[in-house]
Amino acid sequence: MSDTDRADIAIIGAGSSGVAAGKALRQKRLGFDIYEKGSDLGGMWRYENDNGLSCAYRSLHIDTSRNNLGYPDFPIPSDKPDFLSHQDLLAYLEAYADRFDVRRSVRFNTEVTSIEKLPDARWRVTSKDGARDYRAVIVANGHLWDARWPSFPGSFNGTAIHSSQYRTAAPFDDKRVLVVGIGNSAVDIAVDLCKRAKSVALSTRTGAYVMPKYMMGIPIDRWSAFLSGKLRLPTLLTRMIMARLIYFAVGDQRRFGLPRPKHPMWREHATLSQELLPYIGHGWITIKPNIASLEGSEIAFADGSCAPFDAIIYATGYKTTFPFLDPSIFSVRDGEEVGLYRRIMPPGLQGLFFAGLVQPIGPTIPLVEVQARWIAAVLSNSISLPSQAAMLEEVLAYHEQKQRTYVSSARYTLEVDGRSYKAALLKDIAAA
Numbered sequence: 001m002s003d004t005d006r007a008d009i010a011i012i013g014a015g016s017s018g019v020a021a022g023k024a025l026r027q028k029r030l031g032f033d034i035y036e037k038g039s040d041l042g043g044m045w046r047y048e049n050d051n052g053l054s055c056a057y058r059s060l061h062i063d064t065s066r067n068n069l070g071y072p073d074f075p076i077p078s079d080k081p082d083f084l085s086h087q088d089l090l091a092y093l094e095a096y097a098d099r100f101d102v103r104r105s106v107r108f109n110t111e112v113t114s115i116e117k118l119p120d121a122r123w124r125v126t127s128k129d130g131a132r133d134y135r136a137v138i139v140a141n142g143h144l145w146d147a148r149w150p151s152f153p154g155s156f157n158g159t160a161i162h163s164s165q166y167r168t169a170a171p172f173d174d175k176r177v178l179v180v181g182i183g184n185s186a187v188d189i190a191v192d193l194c195k196r197a198k199s200v201a202l203s204t205r206t207g208a209y210v211m212p213k214y215m216m217g218i219p220i221d222r223w224s225a226f227l228s229g230k231l232r233l234p235t236l237l238t239r240m241i242m243a244r245l246i247y248f249a250v251g252d253q254r255r256f257g258l259p260r261p262k263h264p265m266w267r268e269h270a271t272l273s274q275e276l277l278p279y280i281g282h283g284w285i286t287i288k289p290n291i292a293s294l295e296g297s298e299i300a301f302a303d304g305s306c307a308p309f310d311a312i313i314y315a316t317g318y319k320t321t322f323p324f325l326d327p328s329i330f331s332v333r334d335g336e337e338v339g340l341y342r343r344i345m346p347p348g349l350q351g352l353f354f355a356g357l358v359q360p361i362g363p364t365i366p367l368v369e370v371q372a373r374w375i376a377a378v379l380s381n382s383i384s385l386p387s388q389a390a391m392l393e394e395v396l397a398y399h400e401q402k403q404r405t406y407v408s409s410a411r412y413t414l415e416v417d418g419r420s421y422k423a424a425l426l427k428d429i430a431a432a
């Protein structure tokens with residue numbers, strides 16, 4: 001009997017996380033089904049994915065450079081650019097899935113509508129194909145698809161969309177556009193728009209550190225990889241050196257009207273953009289403070305200024321939701337403790353795993369590959385799990401450490417320190 005005939009593990013989602021989970025299970029000869037809502041794999045990296053969930057815009061390029069992005073056993077070919085486009089990344093994920101024979105286990109066009117825990121400790125997965133029971137479920141449904149909309153007093157007469165709905169600049173030709181937010185998507189979209197729109201302003205409450213994609217012609221993440229990986233400097237020292245180097249490259253960003261965050265650089269996600277500061281310098285993008293109120297066709301800002309706009313694009317992030325899962329089993333609440341041992345398993349709930357529910361400073365995709373190997377090791381009984389009490393202790397200790405390290409904000413709910421987190425998972429795997 002082949003491993004798919006005796007599939008007793010379900011994976012929800014065939015994005016980069018679900019595919020990595022499938023590959024790790026295949027290598028342990030564990031049978032699995034992947035349920036995928038859309039008609040093909042790749043998740044958010046499939047532009048205009050027919051699952052209706054991809055936030056990819058046409059100009060999207062990944063921020064992790066090629067060498068730090070690829071899976072260790074499937075490196076990205078060196079003829080690819082430093083920063084892959086969404087098309088390049090999708091092609092890479094497809095090749096990876098084919099190389100490790102994952103695709104044949106995917107049930108495409110099959111949305112999971114519920115998962116329930118059964119009295120015999122198995123899990124019932126329901127989709128349009130009916131219900132099927134599994135000994136384990138790996139949730140890999142992505143956490144960047146359920147748009148978070150802010151609320152401001154008043155109302156706006158123009159077009160208002162969330163960044164997840166933005167595809168190209170064309171609909172904004174000759175329009176006065178306000179982009180709300182200062183994360184990577186906000187800045188990418190402002191940069192994309194500014195040569196076609198009539199005017200582009202970026203509204204930010206707190207500012208963010210802006211890092212260039214290259215320093216001295218080398219992708220910036222290769223510098224940090226060199227300091228922490230090759231020279232083995234501690235994380236804090238690496239971050240302090242990087243902050244200094246970035247200051248030399250960028251200078252004082254307040255010169256561009258961009259507020260400097262109150263916290264040191266290593267306590268926040270920096271925004272990566274080669275273009276933002278020079279484009280502010282060209283007058284193509286202006287910086288505005290937080291919105292105070294929406295006044296019909298005008299927008300009032302916290303500094304007392306008011307200006308007319310035709311469109312608002314809210315790049316204000318995402319809620320982490322699991323529409324198929326009863327919140328009494330597991331849910332994520334902004335800024336609160338995430339009840340997952342090793343950021344993967346709810347303590348005391350045998351057979352439920354989450355892959356990709358992390359937000360590192362640094363690349364997510366290769367980190368989730370390590371999570372996937374960890375899950376496969378647990379499911380093949382190679383890793384023996386601690387007691388429920390010890391798992392709860394780990395969850396609490398992790399949460400407290402996170403609160404001490406990062407800024408308190410919904411954006412950091414799923415935060416992990418990629419380096420130490422990966423080391424902890426690899427240590428468990430090595431001890432198996």
Ligand SMILES: Cc1cc2nc3c(=O)[nH]c(=O)nc-3n(C[C@H](O)[C@H](O)[C@H](O)COP(=O)(O)OP(=O)(O)OC[C@H]3O[C@@H](n4cnc5c(N)ncnc54)[C@H](O)[C@@H]3O)c2cc1C
Nearest residue numbers: 013015016017037043044063064112141142356363364365
């Ligand atoms: C603009 C942007 C830039 C980014 N840049 C980087 C970067 O530079 N480096 C990096 O490492 N990461 C980056 N990321 C993070 C990125 O989200 C992750 O790297 C990763 O690709 C997410 O993969 P995923 O499989 O977890 O989720 P997704 O890609 O969202 O895939 C989830 C899959 O689950 C499916 N699904 C959802 N619900 C169901 C259901 N009920 N039933 C069946 N199927 C379901 C969906 O159809 C989808 O295919 C970026 C994210 C964004 C938004």
